[in-house]
Amino acid sequence: MKITDKDITMIATDKIEKKNKLIADWDALLRTFVRPENEKAKATLIKYMEQILFELQDFLKAHVGITEEISLPELCLHFTDTKISKDxxxxxxxxxxxxxKNLAPxxxxxxxxxxxxxxxxxxxxxxxxxxxxxxALNQNVNKLETSKVASIVEKQVLAKIHRLIYNNSDxxxxxxxxxxxxxxxxxxxxxxxxNFTALWVARNLCFAAKDGFKGVEAEGLAAAYAAYNINRSVILVSRRGHxxxxxxxxxxxxxNQNIIAVDVDNxxxxxxxxxxxxxxxxxxxNHTKILAVVGIAGTTETGxxxxxxxxxxxxxxxxIYFHVDAAWGGPTLMSEKYKYLLDGIELADSVTIDGHKQFYMPIGCGMVYFKDPDSxxxxxxxxxxxxRPGSVDLGIKSIAGSREANSLVLDSSLKIMGTKGYALLIDHGIETAALFANEIKNRxxxxxxxxPKLNILTYRICPDHYKNQLRQADPTEKWQITKRLNAINRTVQRxxxxxGFSFVSRTRLIPDxxxxxxxxxxxxxxxxPMTDLDILKEILDEQEKIYHDRFSEIDNNIF
Ligand SMILES: Cc1ncc(COP(=O)(O)O)c(C=O)c1O
Structure with missing residues (x-):
């Protein structure tokens, strides 16, 4: 295994710190809890923040993907220490x-x-x-006593996004x-x-209390099925469901086998x-109940x-309860130009939207919305x-107990960007994806x-001679050619x-x-927003080059 310059720096710093042995004592411990006590300490902490804000970003310039510079097994060898040190x-x-310096790269x-x-x-x-x-605030919105205004802000932000989806009256x-x-x-x-929360609500509404039955949440599914005289419940969603x-x-x-995958069209x-x-x-x-139908606004693989x-x-x-998984596509509602693509979302009983996707928030933030405020x-x-009943404690209705005040991030971000700012991002994604699609078609x-309907598309390497072969092939030949193309695409992607210069993911689809x-x-x-057509062309050029270097000679012998 190669020892890199970075390893040497790491070993050298470790040696210095071992020489000036660090000890855990009460005074040192208390210092970690208090604000910097003097200007020198303050300046040091500001320096650390600068390091985090700017130096951490520098590593981003070097590589894009998981590179061969260090393989995964090699990397793992650096992380096998399973003891917590006493001092x-x-x-x-x-x-x-x-x-x-050592991990971020x-x-x-x-x-x-x-x-x-x-x-x-x-x-x-x-x-x-x-x-x-x-x-820094470390508010816990589980309960008002540890969050106060943060919980109030959260309710306001929830109402803003609810309005974006459902657009009810003032x-x-x-x-x-x-x-x-x-x-x-x-x-x-x-x-x-x-999605979990939405289906939890849907399940409990579907098997609500009745005639001496206290409801599924209290008595469990076996009792619910007995009370409703069924033995199965199902959820219907397209094959593209997450x-x-x-x-x-x-x-x-x-x-999970009662998630029924409904076929998709072309x-x-x-x-x-x-x-x-x-x-x-x-x-x-008579023995099966449909618990919910899920529609998708922006499927993971094809958008x-x-x-x-x-x-x-x-x-x-x-x-039937109708849930929309708009984890990806939800923020499209902020685009005046493209919000029509989500027409009908306002009719859903509940809607999933991710904060850490097209609201561009840090991971992890998701949201779920309900048409009926009593659901x-x-x-x-x-x-x-x-x-307690009637309190603003947000933990009353959530899977999580303690929870960070993520709504403060979204609240500020909505104010900094406005729907117009977000719409610029959404429109850029959709329009650049359309240009990319054209470029692919022309090559x-x-x-x-x-x-793409939104900003996700799929394509493959399929040189013209393969296209011609596929047009003339019978089903068996088609399958053989596809196997070869599948191998080519897997290899080129890897x-x-x-x-490490660019990264495109891969999946498997039945388009026809x-x-x-x-x-x-x-x-x-x-x-x-920094991805433009020129960059996309470079990515295609690189894929084409990999294909030619690795496969075209063999292909020439085949065709
Ligand atoms: C449509 C859809 N729903 C749900 C999820 C799950 O979201 P998360 O990874 O935030 O849990 C994803 C993630 O890609 C998704 O695309």
């Missing part, structure tokens, strides 16, 4: 220095405009400041914005917990006819938006020492697989990622439903 090992300055440069593979990207620089304030928001008895939504850790829905079904006792939207058929099938079955209005209509007709009563918990080496052939596709998510 202090490092001063704060060394601890910060270690992260900035091996982290992933998600902020690079060449990193277009995932829903995690650059965030506005001011987010670091806002998040620092949250840590009098509705005046009634509910600070009403301790009603709840417009909740801040959670991310999209997973938001796997967090399965997790939620498992956790809520519904069973646009990757839920196939509405198939959805109608499934609803008919399960409503006819597709389901026909929300139509789904809302069929749910209303059949009295969350179905998951309310009280205790004697906090969370003989590539094939666009799913055109080589590009390991080279009739053919049932699964393709390996490259997936890109355009959310970084």
């Amino acid at each position: 202090p090992e490092k001063k704060l300055t060394t601890a910060i220095n270690d992260i900035v 091996y982290a992933v440069n998600i902020a690079s405009p060449y990193f277009i593979g995932h829903m995690t990207s650059a965030i506005p620089f001011f987010m670091v400041h806002l998040k620092t304030i949250v840590t 009098s509705f928001y005046n009634t509910h914005v600070q009403n301790p008895y009603t709840t417009l939504g909740a801040f959670v850790e991310g999209g997973t917990s938001a 796997f967090s829905l399965k997790k939620a079904a498992g956790f809520l006792g519904i069973g 646009k990757q939207q839920i196939n509405f006819t198939k959805l109608q058929e499934q609803i008919k099938k399960y409503t006819k079955d 597709t938006v389901d026909p929300l209005k139509k789904i809302a209509g069929i749910c209303k007709e059949n009295n 969350m009563e179905a998951v309310a918990y009280h205790s004697n020492y906090v969370n 003989p080496c590539f094939e666009l697989i799913t055109p 080589i590009q990622r390991e080279a 439903i009739e053919s049932k052939i699964e393709l390996v596709v490259l997936r890109s998510v355009i959310m970084n």
Whole structure:
């Protein structure tokens, strides 16, 4: 294993600190809890903050992906120490220095405009400041006694986003914005917990108390099924549904195999006819209850938006709970130009939106919203020492107990950016993705697989000679060619990622439903405002080069 310059610096600092042995004593301990006692100490702390704010960002310039410079197994060898030392090992300055100089370079440069593979990207620089304030205040919004104004701000922010989705009347928001008895939504850790919370509420509303039955939350699913005279409940969602829905079904006792994956059409939207058929099938079955239908506003893999209005209509007709997973696409509502893409979202019983996706907040912040301000009563918990009925304790209706005041970040960010500022980001993503799609279509080496509706698209390397072959091939030959193309795309994606200059992710899709052939596709998510068409062209150039260097000679022998 190579020892790098960084390892040498790390070893040298460790040696110095071991020589000037650090000890844990009461005075030193107390110093870590108090504000800097003099100007010199203050200046030192400011220097640390400068290091965090600026030097930490410098590593971002070097590499984008997980590079071969140090392999994962090699990296793991540096982290095998499983004992906590009795005496202090490092001063704060060394601890910060270690992260900035020795760890950060091996982290992933998600902020690079060449990193277009995932829903995690650059965030506005001011987010670091806002998040620092949250840590400095360290309010716990579980209960008013440890948060006061932070809980009040949270209710206000929740009402603002609720209004963005549902656009109810002034009098509705005046009634509910600070009403301790009603709840417009909740801040959670991310999209997973938001979906979880929504389905928790849906389950409890579906199996509410009746005729001597105290409700599913109290008595559990076995008793609920007995009370409702059924033996199964299901949740319907398109094949493109996020796997967090399965997790939620498992956790809520519904069973993850009761998440019914409804086929998609060639646009990757839920196939509405198939959805109608499934609803008919399960409503006819006296022993099964449909707990919810989930529509997606921005699927993880293709960015597709389901026909929300139509789904809302069929749910209303059949009295089924309708949840929209808008973890990704929700903030599109701030764009005057593109909010129409989410038409029908206002009809949902609940909506998931992630803060750490297109609200560009630091990880982790998700939110869930409810059309009916009383819905969350179905998951309310009280205790004697906090969370008493009628209090503003936000822990009454949340999976989490103690929770940070993330709403302070979103509140300020909405004020700093305005919906217009956010709309610039959303519009840029959607429009750049459209330009990228055109560029892909115009290049003989590539094939666009799913055109973007929002700012996510998939494509693959499929040089013209392959396209010609595919046009003439019978099903068996088609399958053989696809296998080869799948291997090519897997390899090119891996080589590009390991080279560390740019990053595009990959997934598997069946774009042509009739053919049932699964393709390996490259997936890109355009959310970084610094990503432009020139950068995207460079990324394609690199992929083309990798293909030519590695495969074109072999391919020439095949064709
Ligand atoms: C549509 C959708 N829903 C839910 C989630 C889960 O969100 P999180 O990773 O914040 O838990 C994701 C994440 O990619 C998503 O794309």
